[in-house]
Amino acid sequence: MSGTSGRRLRDARPPGRRCHLAVAPHAPLRAEGASAVPGAGGTTVWSAPAARNPGKPQIEFASFERLARTAERGLFDFLLLAEGLRLPEHRGRIHDVDVLGRPEPLTVLNALAGVTADLGLVATVDAAFHEPFELARRLATLDHLSGGRAGWHVVTSSDALTGGNFRRGAGLGPAERHHRAAESVATASRLWDSWTPDAGPRPFAHRGRHFDIAGEFTLPGSPQGRPVVIRTVDREDTPGQEDRESAAATADVVLTRHDTPEAGRARYADLKGRLAGYGRDPGELRIMSGITVVLGDSAAEAQERAATIRRQQVSPRHALLALERLWGLDLSAYDPDGPLPGFDPVPDPLTGPLAEGRTRRGEAVATARRLRALSQEKGLSIRQTVIETTARQSFVGTPGAVAADLAELVRERATDGFVLVPQMVPEGLDEFVDRVVPLLQEQGVFRTEYEHGTLRSRLGLPARAAGQDGAARPPLRPLGPQG
DSSP states (O other), rough: OOTTTTTTOOOOOEEEEEEEEEESSSSSOSSSOOOOOOOOOOOEEEEEEEESSSGGGGGGGHHHHHHHHHHTTTOSEEEEEEOOOOOOOOEEEESSSOOOOOOHHHHHHHHHTTSSSSSSEEEEEEETSOOOOHHHHHHHHHHHHHHOEEEEEEOOOOOOHHTTTTOOOOOOHHHHHHHHHHHHHHHHHHHHHHSSSTSSOEEEEEEEESSSEEOSSSSSOOOSOOOEEEEEOTTTTTTTHHHHHHHHHHOEEEEOOOOHHHHHHHHHHHHHHHHGGGOOOOOGGGEEEOEEEEEEHHHHHHHHHHHHHHHHHHHHHHHHHHHHOOOOOOOTTTTSSSSOOOOOOOOOOTSSSGTTTTTOHHHHHHHHHHHHHHHHHHTTHHHHHHHHOOOOEEEOOOHHHHHHHHHHHHHSOSSEEEOOSSSSTTTTTHHHHHHHEEEEEEEESSSOOOOOHHHHHHTOOOOOOSTTOOOOOOOOOOOOOOO
16 A cells, blocks of 8 residues: 555454445535525535635645545545536526636546545546547546546536537436436446557447447556446436436446435435346445534534534525525515515526426425415524525534444445535545544444555445456556655
8 A cells, every 4th residue: 555544543343334435525416405495505615725825725726635635544435526517607697605616627636646645536527518538538547647546427417508618508308418428438438448458459439329439549448447437316307217227327336315214225225226237236336425514522512513504605695696596586686684585486497496407487486485484484584594494414413423323324224435525625524534534443334544456446346347358457657645
């Protein structure tokens, strides 16, 4: 094992089921108890590190480096960075309630490969707006440079405004998005597998509904054979079971929202049960839940901190913009400390929740009426109502209580692990690493040092062949601290 990141943190009991951990500074999916107001409940509050540009910590490399080093100190499996192909806006107005100026994730991860040794490096890359050859090449490059630590979180955007940045006039429908994503993953996989085991290029060709390409791939098989493929299921803009079927066919890791233990166990069994239909074994898929955590020395202190964070997440401007997305109208004349509008919404078909497939007009009207009733019953202002209905944190309590709950969910097969979205970035991860990780280790559900190998092997996934005979290529000289 290279570097010092895998030092033993705490002796543990004999292992049973093991928990996997990842961190994402931007939420990859909405959590349990999702906000009643579209656009409300932004999870992460970026704070300014001691960096050259304290006003824009989300684009400073120092922020990402700190987050990555902390995750590696905590022996996390991977860091997941979101893509962000459009600025947050409503009715043509850019707003900053979300992160502005989010950098391109693969560029950041390639830089992080040079300052980490064991942490997996995963990028969210939209299959709707990138070509398979370009994607496969960039991801294979990261896998080579990192010594086998690359992953691809496959998403497909649903809104028309993102498409406008790529001269695509409207978003694809749910079924078409999943078909394109599946074809993109399949095509990229053929490219990754196209070199022979003795590092010789072979011609490839693919002709499908979305892609028609032929040629030769420019890189040999990477250290993992293929980068780890990650999919998200149970998105609010996806009807039926299409996302679960697509994940069962193509994913190595599935991200889900955190839910009740009963719902988690049912979803876990359902996803694992679908694998046989694609010739796969249950061990070929890891299922991880997105969570937020607020800690305190007592349960009361943790609850107080959680309420403070929700107030930070929903500024007066944020509250108005969240209501505008539901009402479909300019509400800038309204006082965020005053009452809600007394009329029903008219959702905007391009920028409102209707555009994202989450809320039909009837649902928007029903939601608005529920919010007005709540506001009147409790005497809440616009901002207070948005705060009241914003998604609550997944786990709020003492470190011991949180660690026990996480361990129990893994043991009960409600999940294989968790993707932590820190409430404060970049320093919010430190508290979890220092106070919760050692307790997970004591319970025997989390590693005490990094296992030697690639991201794929640390996740307990079977090796993927690079080349016809199934032999993966050894890594090129990897970047990163050398011990």
